[in-house]
Every structure is written in C-alpha cells, then in structure tokens.
Amino acid sequence: MRYLPLSPTDRQAMLATIGAADIDALFSDVPLDARLDGPIAGLPNHASEMAVERALMKMAAKNTTASTAPFFVGCGAYKHHVPATVDMVIQRGEFLTAYTPYQPEIAQGTLQVLFEFQSQVARLTGMEVANASMYDGSTAMTEAVFMARRITRRAKCLVSAGVHPHYTSVLNTLTRFTGDVVVAGTPSLAVGAPGDDLASLIAGIDKDTSCVIVQNPNLFGHIADLTPLADACHAAGALLIVVVTEVVSLGAVKSPGEMGADIVVGEGQSLGAGLLFGGPYLGLFACREKHVRQMPGRLCGETVDAAGKRGFVLTLSTREQHIRREKATSNICTNSGLIALAFSVHLTLLGEKGLRHLAALNHARAVQLADRLGRVPGVTLLNGSFFNEFTLDLGREARPVVRKLADKGVLGGVSLGRLWPGEASLHNAMIVAVTETATDEDFDAFEDALDEVLAK
Amino acid sequence: MRYLPLSPTDRQAMLATIGAADIDALFSDVPLDARLDGPIAGLPNHASEMAVERALMKMAAKNTTASTAPFFVGCGAYKHHVPATVDMVIQRGEFLTAYTPYQPEIAQGTLQVLFEFQSQVARLTGMEVANASMYDGSTAMTEAVFMARRITRRAKCLVSAGVHPHYTSVLNTLTRFTGDVVVAGTPSLAVGAPGDDLASLIAGIDKDTSCVIVQNPNLFGHIADLTPLADACHAAGALLIVVVTEVVSLGAVKSPGEMGADIVVGEGQSLGAGLLFGGPYLGLFACREKHVRQMPGRLCGETVDAAGKRGFVLTLSTREQHIRREKATSNICTNSGLIALAFSVHLTLLGEKGLRHLAALNHARAVQLADRLGRVPGVTLLNGSFFNEFTLDLGREARPVVRKLADKGVLGGVSLGRLWPGEASLHNAMIVAVTETATDEDFDAFEDALDEVLAK
C-alpha cells in the first residue's frame, strides 16, 4: 500500500514500545459488537495507481467538456481561460499541502497571499475590507444577511428577483430557523430591463428592513445603477448588499462600492478556479471598515515580528467559532484558501490592464453574439444593457431547445425552466453567456443550430 | 507580451543611463546590410496563451496515443506507467529551472540527486561507478567505444548483430572520421536464439580488438549468458561493452556486471521519462572504478564544506571539454539532468521490491501473450528466452501487416523491414513488446486483429 510507510517489522517494534500485545489492544475502548473483524464488505480492495487512473478516466470520458463544444453556459459559473502559471503555483506543495496558518512564523507565504487577496478583492469591489474567503457566492450572501441583522438589529431582508434563484434558495434554507424574514419576488422579463425590480424594492423598504440584496449584473445579464437604491436603504437605516456572480464584470462595470453598497459578496470562480462542475468555488466577502468586527470568516492582518520585520497573522479571531463558540459571527472554519490563491495569481497576472482588456473583450464578444442571435427568426433579445450574458425569449419553451442544442453538440445556455420550474411565465427564456473563449466558429455553430431547432 | 517585464518607460530610463539614443545604437556593431528593419517576414506575430494552446492541441489530436490503443511497440522505447509523483517532482521550479550545478552551495538539491542517481545506476547495472547521464542510449554506446579505444589503445570494435540497428548506425556515423574500425554483422533469426552471435563474436576477437558490444536482452528479445564472451574479451585484453535498452529487465535478468561487463551503457527511458516520440531520453553510462578517469560526461562526488558538513560537487572535470578542450574525453556539456531525476524518483518509488515486481509482471505478461500469438495460424515465435519483448515470424512481409494492424486500431509492434530495409531475410519478422500497461482486452484485440490480417 503505497501511502503507508510502516513495515510489519516497524509495527511489531512499536507495539513492543507501547506494551500492547497486538493492534486490537489499542482499540479496546470500542464495544466488542461494534468492532469489525475484517475489511468492510461490498467494497474492492486496494488498487494500483494505473487501475485507479483507468477507472476514473472512464467516468470522465462520459462527460461533454466545455472546451470540446461551442459553449455558452453561465448563470453563476463562467468558462474563462486560466493561465498555466496559476495551476503551477497552486500545485506548489508549500501552498497545496499547508494547513490554515496557525503558526505564522512558518506560514508567511500563505498569510501574505491572503493579505494580497483581501486587498485585491477590496479594490475590485470598491470596498474597504475583504475577508480571506467563504465557501462560495451563495453561502457568502447568506452570511451577509446575518451580518446585516447583527448590525441593524432588524430581521427583514428584501431580495431582488434578479438574484440567482439558487442563491435565494440557499438563503431561504438557512434562514428557515433563524427568525430572519426573507421577502423575495419573482422576476418579470420586461424587454429592456429583464429582472429589474429596483423601484419595487425601494418602495418595499421600511423601518424593519435590515437589508436589500441585489445582483449586478443580475441573473439575466441586466446592469442597473444601484445608487438610488443605496440612498433609499441608507435613508431607512438599512444596508445594501450587492451580489456579483461574474467578477470579470468588475473590470468594465462600475463597482458596487462606487454605487453605495455596504456589503459586497460574490462568486470568484471566474478567476483562477475553472468550472469544476460547481465546486470548489470561491466566496468573496467585502464591506466597509466600520463593520469589520461583525464580519464572518478569517481575516489576515499586518504586524511586526520580534526583530521589527513586517509580517502577517490571522487576526480579529474573537469573531470566530474557535473562540466565541455559539456567539461566533459564523460557524465557518475551513474556507476556500487555495482557490483564493488561484484567484489572486490570475488577477496578478492580469493586472489592471489585463482585467480591463479581458472584460472589454468579453463584453464586445457578447454584444456581437447577442445581435446575431437576436436576428434568428422567433428570437427576441430581452436585454438593453448587459456585460457578457444576456437573455433571449425563444417564443417557445426553452428547456427542450437547450437539450436539442446539446444533441447537436452545442451547449447553448441555461433555460429559466430549469431554474424556476414553478414559473410558467419564464419558461420561454434562455440565458446565454459569452466569454473570451468563444470563437467565431462557435458563434456560427450556435446560430445555425438554434436556427434549425427553432425552424422545426 | 507576457514574458517581457520591461515597460516602455523602463526602456527609456535605461537607455538614458546607458547614454544611448535608441535601441539601434546598441546594435551598432552589426553591419548595416545585415540589420533587419522590422519583424521577420512570413512568421505570425505574438499570440495569446489560449491561441497557442489551441493550435498545438490541434496538432496533438492528430496522433494516435499509446494509451488509447492496444499498444505493443518497443525496440528501444517502452511504455510503462509513470507514477504521478514523478511529474510533480520534476515540475518543482527548483529542479526544473536550475542550471548545471556550478555553484554547489546553492545546488545541493540537484547534486545530491545526481549522487543518488549514479549510485542507483551502478547497482542496477552491477558496475562500480556511473556518470550523471548522457543524451540517450545510442550516443552513450558510441562514447563507450571511444572510451574503450582510449583505454586499450586499440581501434577495432566488434558489434553484435543483436544490437539495435539505430545504435549501430549512430556508431558508424560518429566513427566515420575517427579511425575507429567498426565490424558489425547482420542478424540471423535462428529459432530459439534470434540474433545470438556470441560464438562468432568470440571467434572474431583478436589482438587489435578494443571492445565487443552486445545488447542484452538483444533487439529480438533474446537473453544470453555473456560470461563466456566476457572471458574471451578479457583474455584478449579487450573490453566488453553491454547495451541495455530496457532497464526494467535489470529487475529480473542477471546484471551485465554479474556477467563480466567492463562498460555498461543503456537507455533509461523506461523509468520516469515516458515515450515522448523519441526524446528527451536518458543515456546511462557505468563502468569499473579503475576506468573512471577515461569516462565521458559529468560526475558528482562527495566532499565536505568549510563547517565539516557533507556536501556534493561536480568533480573530475579535468576530463571535460570546458577544461581539456580538444583533449576532452567527450564534447558533451548539457546532458539529460532532469530525465535522470525522473528516473531516480521512479526507481526510488519502486525500490528493490517494486522493481522486481514490475519486472516479473512484465515478463509474465509477455510470456502469456507470446504463447497466445504463437498459436495464431501462420505465426512462429522465434524466442526461446526473452524478458518483455519477443520476435514473431509472420510467414509474410511484416511491415504491411503492422500497418494493417494500425488501421484496425492496434499498434502491434515493429517490423524488421523498417529497421533493416536492406535485409530481405528479415522482412517477415515483427518484434512485440509487452509491459504492465497491456490489459487482457488489449491481448484479445491484438490476437483477433492479427488473426484477421493474416487470414486475408
């Protein structure tokens, strides 16, 4: 067994030192009837690296990968090209196989990276401070609601209908037993501004409102000016929480901070992580400095060592479960450290110049495709504004269309029928994402396939 | 341009420091008519990582890979499973991006690895010392002939007909202008001992003979006892050079050292390197201690530092070109360092136990397939003894058969017609290699395909 260094001789010698007759003697605390006398039934025994590799490659081969098909699926996870350097860095054993930096003198690598990551996220979102990551965007959003409750001592949370429905479901699940009141609407696909409900949100804010959550660009790709909403929130003593599911948009679109957000949460998957069938992803969490002591998650801070040299440590841990236990700001422990590293490396490689170019490229390509698909008979482009994702009304139920497109080898987008099975009013819509990875040939294939499918 | 750190501002500032008007001023020594005024014509300009990746993946996709087909090709390069750990180690920047260890105080990693590699190779071949690697097995063999000439002061070299013909060609090429006399025979495919010409080699040894070269197992897979040949060489004051092209065989077959070899050269590709369409591979070179000062290539040796700690350095460099120039034992400079590391890591993971198991597995599987194919109508197994490779007489020209097998998706072996186009007497033979990577399904596919092709 290749991962186990002890030899039979070692084991005998060690048992002798311990003074135990055999290994069973070390399990004497286990009730007899709970001890298994042999390997667990129904499972195979150990296998060679080659055998394992072959079995897993067989499974992997059954999936259609994003790089082998014209690919336009988005809705909270985006296919971007990740530079080879990113993977090389996160595979360095010193990053990959280190634990949470509890001994800072021999964890400055991880700690400085976290400090740099926090600083990058703060700038990207237009906030003053960011934490060292959460599980993903959806759990980060829920934590933001709890944080808002702690800050405002109010329990009502208004959720825009433009927020990713999976995020809203997670919020509903986790608030079921906490006394938070979640008010979420269903989207209307108004041509020009699909899912835009800022007006009704503003109208809905009252003295019990703890926070308002909006996604920008929203699920349908629509971009809104959040300033009026922010003003309305602040006037009523509520906080504005902005969700960003495509961080690349922050290279082209005004930051939530610039529009008055109090807390910004996001999904950082677009930079560094890859698609990974949904995880591990990267929860981004940023806010105003004044609220930092109510923040969930780990924070890395600057300090000095005994010799006066600058160094970094985990700090403000009195917010956290290992110190505060049931009074902690969150129960999170393990977070998304390595994905934060990947994010930071990718962003460092891009730099301001590269990020802006990447964002501009994504946007321009999306504009090109939106116009092409908008001209396909039976198709209506619903968006007035958008970044790299837009919504099409196909004039018929979209879910079967998406499946037929897949049969033609085109992964064309996400049908609202899958996300809102309940809402018949949304079933004709399909959300299409376009990134720098889509080629003109991909555009042609998509347009032709859609044309054929709709022609039938 | 992602690999170039200088910004336009940097360049201006640096030119100012230098006191040069512009970059052209720094190329003033280049005759005017040789200066190009712009990028070279006929070549594309710089491209994104994604674009390069796509172009190269397109080329790669046109090749049939060994892992995606029943695969039995050998003759000097073998498909073995390389543990994932090997690639992880050789991708460590500290190994991958270091130069030859000219500053030993900050190159102990590379140097200790080389010392360990030399020690492993010496044990594997049954020799006293090994060098830090050569380009590949064929160039190592030629260097051995030159070394033998320096030691014996004789110029005649007898080459067994069982030596890989490409190795013999390389020797012929490189000795064309050196005064060495190479006597090489053509193989006879005697049933029971294909390519075995030990008797005639022994008969051919005379007082002008510098060395005799045999390959074991030979090209046809046949294994011979070299002891009588060694005795004959030594009686005549000649050296025995043994070539090993499949190092895994050394886990099952008596080492050349045990059979009296004076110099052992080999191709180390089987451990760590992978197939790589022929390179980079790994030249192994080992000999008796008394001949070390005539050895080509780098040597790493043990020493101590100013504080008395053990350390390692490159040593005996007075043999080498950078010191001895035209009198050097070889002109080699860059060798196969990183492949030597891969070899050493793979062998360390195997250990004595693993290598012996791997070798036994290769042999047993080869025996199984040899018996199966030997039963195919029209096919004769020529080998009496073999390790993981054997020769079949197909009763008809083998080269078209190999191509037809490939059309059926089976990479079945190497036809002697490709290796000895001149020798009609060999054209019906095909050499088949079997390693631990071949499955029973692969065996079935091969047997069926061969049966079909020969039935036509």
Place this chain on the structure above:
Amino acid sequence: MTEMNNVGRPSRLDLGLVAGTGAVVETFTGNRALMLEEPLLFERGAADGSGVDFAPVPPVPDRLGGLGRSAPIGLPGFSEPEAVRHYTRLSRQNYAIDLGIFPLGSCTMKHNPRLNEKMARLPGFADIHPLQPQASVQGALELIDVLADWLMKLTGMPAVAMSPKAGAHGELCGMLAIRAALDARGDARRVVLVPESAHGTNPATAAFCGFTVENIPANARGRVDLDAMLARLGPDVAAVMITNPNTCGLFEPDLKTIADAVHAAGGYVYCDGANFNAIVGRVRPGDLGVDAMHINLHKTFSTPHGGGGPGSGPVVLSAALAPFAPIPFVRRTATGLELVEEDTAGTVAPDSFGRMVAFHGQMGMFVRALSYMMSHGADGLRQVSEDAVLNANYLLASLKDIYTAPFADGGPCMHEALFSDDFLDGTGLTTLDLAKALIDEGFHPMTMYFPLVVHGAMLVEPTETESKANLDQLIGAMRHVATQMLADPEAWRSAPHFAPRRRLDETLAARRPVLNWKDEAA
C-alpha cells in the same frame, strides 16, 4: 528598490557569524542566500504590467447602460516571470506536509497523493459546468454516486448528503435535518447538548439553526460524563452533538448507550466525524446509533488543505433523517443517473429541507477522495486507521515520562496523543514556547490550547503516513527541547530563531487592524 525598505532590513538578532572572524555580516538585500524576502505585489507591480496576452477587442459600441467603470481600480500587474517568482518565493516561506511531519491534532494532516491532483484535473471532471444538460454529465453524476456508495458502506449509514462544502457546513446540514425532522412532527424542543471538549464549530452551528446550546462536562477519563448526560436528557432536548473519537483523541465507549437514551428521550444524535480517520474500516458509526455525521474529505480522505481550504463535508444520515436531506442529490433511474433539483424535488424529495449551496458540492474534492479510497480499498483503509492509532500510541508511550499525559493511565489513545503543559510548571515557559522551539527543529508544532479541557493542551496527531524514522526524530527533538527547557528555561523564551520571521505580535495586529494594503505614498 523600495521593496527592501518595505520588507525591512534584517536586524542584528538575525545575523550569522563570519567564519573565524566572529564579525557580524548583514546582507544588502535583506536576503539570506535561499531565504528570500518578497515585497507585497502592490509594492512591486505596475498598473500597466501584465502577464496575459489577448486577442484585440472588436470595435463595437458598448451596451453597459452608461455604467462603465472609469476610475482606476488600483490593481498591480506582473509579467509572467515576475508573477512566478513572487509566488514561488512566498511559497518557500511556508511549512507543509510535503516538507515534514505536520502533527496538528484534530486536523489529520496526512500525505496528499499527487494521483488525486492529476485525476481532479481530467477535463472530463474539471471542465464541465454545473448547469450543463444532465445527459452531458453522466460520468460526473456517476462519480458522485460511487463516492456516496463508499461513504455509506464505510459508515454503515443508509443515506448521505454530498453538497456540504466543509465540516462545519456538514454540521449545519445535519442539524438542519434534525430541525426539519422536529418541525415535521411539530416538536418544539430546542436544547442541544454539547460536551465542553467539543470543537467550536459544534456550538456555533447549533446556534445557527436556532438551537440553544448547553455544555456537558467531561469526566476524569476525558470522556463525556455519562451520568451528567443521561441526567440532562428530557423532552426539551433536541439533540446531542458528540465527537467520536473525541477531541482528546479518545474513543467514547458510551456513545451507543447515550444514543439509545437520546432516542428514547425523543432526541437525535449528531456525531462530529472529523476524527473518523481513527476508526475508518474498523468501526461503523452506523453501529453506534448515530443519526448524522459529517466526514471531512480533507482529513480522512486526503484531499489537500490548501492553506485553509477548500474542504468537503458530506453528511451520512440515518433512516430517520434521510427524508430531510438537502437538494440537489443524485439518484439512479431507469434511464440513467438523475440530479434531483427544484424541478423534481417536489415529487421525489417532498420533505427535503432545501438547497444549502448554489450547485452540487465540491466536485474537485469528490474526485480526489474517490481516487484515494479506490487506491486504498477496504483493506487499505482498515490499515490506515490501524497505523494512525499505532503511530499516536507510539508517540504517547515515548513521551509520557516527560510530557504530562493527563489521560494516559486510562489506556491507549486513538489517532492523537494529548499532553498538558503541567510539566513546565515553575519554568515560566508555556506550550507556546515549546511549539516555537519545535519550529526551529524543523517541525510544524502540534495543535496548541485545544481542547480546552486540559491546561496548555498539546494535541499531537501524526497520522498513518508518517514513518517510524520520522516519529523517532520528532520524539528525539521533543524530548531534547523539553529536557533543555527544564534545565535552562531562560534560553527558550524567544524561539523561533531560524524561521523567515521571529515571533509575531498578534496583539498589535488585533489592536490596530491593517487588513488591506494602503499605499503610504498615496
């Protein structure tokens, strides 16, 4: 060369001696040969620097609705060579399993096989989108299904929820299931009993689900006080959360008794499975009356910790809790594998408490964990727990004559050995000083000051992937350091001396938080 000022010049304390002369040298760069100082990327990077090339942007009018970002973002950029160096140099300031033993108790820092990394990067797993049509990801669903089967068989439990993202998230999943089960039967009980030795995530999670937490004391043998536990059970107790093996590294022999009593009293048993590595293949929690248990794939099943994450925390569930499991989940159907989401949940999983994460969990970790399980197999996993327990007991036996081992008389430990710093009484030295001294010796220290039930706790978990030679070296160093500390306390107050940084001022960091780089110049 601003970076040098920023990283600070080496202080005299850090200096070496010039051979013979005894004179002190200081380097100009602040580097010490291979120990390289590295500035913050904000101090080095340039706004116009970039390590990525792109195709030109097609010239089309934008559709950003007038909301384009104009102000500078403030992100520094590096060319690729500079970026590679920045991160490579930083990485070298870390300790890691790849460098040596990392005996953090409760964290199970075992070897991370590189095969797992290779498998997780197969495009068929890494390059697929969570919202692709299900027909196009059958192999991914198969992997989740096979892994789920392994987890159920290894724990002897009938169901498993795969989507939790880490252990604490798994706890949340289990406690939500319990809360949902209570609501389903209209039961208002809200008290959760937690042993005082429990990990902080236990009480924090219970509170998150609207439960009120009460502590149960430990007995003299480091186990849950059975009498106190049984005495407290009653109609208001919703559940107990027990860690087994517990955070003292001891097996809870009464767990089955407690479970039966809890069930009899109408409550549920949550088991914290962070220490499953001690019993995997030898004991099935399902045989001990557990209703829910999370499994840290990043502990027992070798997925890398990555300097803090990501992890993965699937939760096995009893028949009583299974109906309340979260969506999405994979189920086998006649036509293949189906991912049960909002559309089918209503009919297939009417009692599910809903979705707890945007997509389907930590696929990347699933691949690694399955690769590890298949490599070990049922026989190998049994050997894993045996060797993990053997290594811990070997450490305990080799150190307990010097190090205070509060529960050693009570018999063997499981996968980790617990010591207190009582033996340092009178020296003025603490667990912290000892830990820092071990850093100089080339080891990562053990877990310090956890669990809270013993004074100056040192929780040492070697795991099964340490060789006897490594343990002997650690034992030798721990005995040496302890002996020297008792002999000459003064010399041991200021370690580490050889690490990239001397002892860091954590109080200062918390008193004056600097959490984000601010350009002093600006």
Place this chain on the structure above:
Amino acid sequence: MTEMNNVGRPSRLDLGLVAGTGAVVETFTGNRALMLEEPLLFERGAADGSGVDFAPVPPVPDRLGGLGRSAPIGLPGFSEPEAVRHYTRLSRQNYAIDLGIFPLGSCTMKHNPRLNEKMARLPGFADIHPLQPQASVQGALELIDVLADWLMKLTGMPAVAMSPKAGAHGELCGMLAIRAALDARGDARRVVLVPESAHGTNPATAAFCGFTVENIPANARGRVDLDAMLARLGPDVAAVMITNPNTCGLFEPDLKTIADAVHAAGGYVYCDGANFNAIVGRVRPGDLGVDAMHINLHKTFSTPHGGGGPGSGPVVLSAALAPFAPIPFVRRTATGLELVEEDTAGTVAPDSFGRMVAFHGQMGMFVRALSYMMSHGADGLRQVSEDAVLNANYLLASLKDIYTAPFADGGPCMHEALFSDDFLDGTGLTTLDLAKALIDEGFHPMTMYFPLVVHGAMLVEPTETESKANLDQLIGAMRHVATQMLADPEAWRSAPHFAPRRRLDETLAARRPVLNWKDEAA
C-alpha cells in the same frame, strides 16, 4: 536516527543567536526551521519499502533462460509520502530561475513559461512512440516541420537538421556535415581554426571529427583578430568555428568578411549559435555567410535547463551543406508528411552522413520551443533580443565605474556584460569570493573564469526576462559587495554564510573521488 549523524551536526559557525541573551543555540535535528537537512535515500530507504502498487504477477513459468537475477540489487525503496518529502526537501536546497535572477553568462537563463510544460505533456505529443507507423503520428511530424520552418526563417538559412540533442551535439552535426562535404569532393584539408575565446565544446567537437584544432587570438577589442585569421587561411583549412555574438558578449563585426575569405579559400564557416538570443529577430546568420549554426533551444527558446539538461540543438545549414544533413528528417509529400529514415534515405538523401541519434531528436523540447515562438511571434522575438541587449548594457553602464570592464570603451555589449577581477588587485580577493558573497545576497552568481581571455572573468547575462527592479537590486548588491571588499577584504574570504552549505572542498572531492554511495556499515 542515523541520518543526523550522516548529514553532520551543525557546526558552531552556523549558529544563530538567541534573542537578547546572545547565547548560542544548536538544533537537535540539525534543521534550521525551513532549512531542512535530508539524508541520502540509501540511508533512509528500506529494501522492502515501496511507493508503487501492482496487480499480482500471473503464475507462469519463467522464460529467462536460466539467467534470472537472484542476488540483491541494493536499491532502497520509499513509500510515496517519504519519496515526496525526500525530493521536495532536496529541491529547496537549489537556487533556480523561479527564485530570482540567474545571470550565468553564455547560458541564457531566461524565464521558462509553464504553458510550454503544459503543451509538452499533451498525450498527443508525450504518449507516442518513435516507431509507430507514420500515419499514426502525422501531428507530431507536423510540429517538427513547423518548428523547422520557424528556425529557417529566423536564421535565413535554407535547411535545418532537427535531431541533435544539445548544442555540442549540434556542433558535431555541423562539423560532420563539413567533413562529409570535404570527403564528397575528395578534399583532405583537416585544420579547423577556433578563436581562443571559444567555448570548450568547439575544439572538443572538432577533434571528435578528426580535425586538428588551431587557436586564433583575440584582438584588444575582444574580437577575433581579423588579420591573424585571414593570414592563417589556406588550402589546409577545413573550417573556422566562430561564436557570434562571441563569448565576451560582443558582436563579431568582421564575420561576413571572414566568411567570404574562408569560402574563397575553400573552407566552411561554423557559427556557434549559443548566443543567438542577442540577435534573434534582428539579425539573420544566413546574411553573414554562415554554413552551419546550432541553436540551443534550451537557451534562446526557453526550454528549461533542468539542472543540467535535457537540451536540444537543431542545426541550420547552408545550401552547400544541406545535402549532407543527417537522417531521420521530415519532408512534405503529396500524401502527407514523411519521416525519411533508412528505407527511403538512399533515394531521397543519398549524401546524408547518416544517423546521429537513435530516434528523431528532442520532441519534448520541440513542443516547448514552438509554444514559446508562437507566443512571442516575429514581433515579440525581435523585442526579446532588444530587451536582452538593453538589460546587459544597463548592467554594464551601472557597474563599470567599480568593476573592471575590459572592452567597455569599445562600445556597447550585446546580451551579456564581461568584467575582470582586476579591480580586486591587492585585496587578495578573487572572482570566486565575490561570487560566493552574491550567494548570501540571494542571487545566483554570474559565470566565473570564462571566457579565458580576461583575468578572473565575470560574465553577466541578465536576459530579457528580468525587470528593471530586479536589475537595480542586483546592481545595488554588486556595488555594495565590491565596495565593502575593497574597504575591508578580511571580512569577505569565507562567504557564503547563509546557504545550505558553506564553501565546499572541490579539491578533496577530486583527490579522493567518492562517486557512489557505499554503506559504511556493510
């Protein structure tokens, strides 16, 4: 714990100071925090240790002809975790480009892009056999063909031989072609002229091909002495071997004149292209009358040096030498790409001097080099040589007031700056002492004592992948060290102090060679 004795305990010279107290501490393990000592694998590994699992061996009688290996081989084995640590720890004792500037003159240590590594590992390139039917490897032949096209266009030469395995092997290829060309015309001339500044491989290679080598002196400006060269030409001169830019980092302005004269005299011109990085994209050797030139893909085209190799040394050839190029080579045919081997060579390449390596050359390096070339493109490669030359001249300009720069008055250098140690006269310090001091500063030293034409040569080649900030730090350190050495020579005789090892005794190593581990116990 034998390993500690074997690696030696740290000596007092290596010790740090305990904060405040000034007392000396010595670690028990010999480790110093992250600087870890690592024993030889023969001291740690076990004969029954293994990090690989296999399927069982089918029970069949062996056919080894009674030649089975029975005696122990003596190979130690490691479990995977131990192996990973052994090599990770060793790697950390190395300096590398990934850590910092590596300004070895003549070696062109530039950034090694990781994209190249990724591409070289595509199964379509890495997992194909050199003897597969050609129809099954058309993509591989295409890659070789495209790379060859780039090399011919970049050098302005009509042909290229791809199979040489490194620069020296390329020299062999070029000189064999010259020898074959001479033989083909029955010409017995055998003298090869080599400048005294040439790299050792040049004379060694010429000798290998049966030529006799004569040196040509350098002139006061560090170039080949034109008069001496022209004077020596004659009917016995087979070829001249000239390095351009030469090993002093200077362009040979008279190369064309020399080439014309050599051709007129019936000889050939071999150009050592190791320094092609200085002119790539700006000057084509084909325009300078060169007949053969090797290109080190592991220098100019960024394939990693791997601690000594592998490299790759394709050789471009003039029309006069092309017919003699080695087999195998790729050619385009109506039906696709063909690899010309023994079977077709007779008709297609009757004058080929034959095969110089078993297979087709360094495919793995070809993929990396092409990936690099396509990334830079024609415009980027031109920028490469400009920045390489700019960086070298910036160093020269910033150091020449302290460091003796013998040829600096003669004008700018190319890609590397050459200094002598004359400025250290009287201090008793040498180039070696200065190099070792730079190690403590966190840099890899420059090339020392080469070329031989200046005293205590220091050849500094920064390459284009160094930023201005890196150069400024190196310049600062070099000025600091030189100034201090002149001020207080005594303090500088024993560097390095902070490296994993102090200065190593190379004389001892050569006097009593220990080249192979021998078990002292045994």
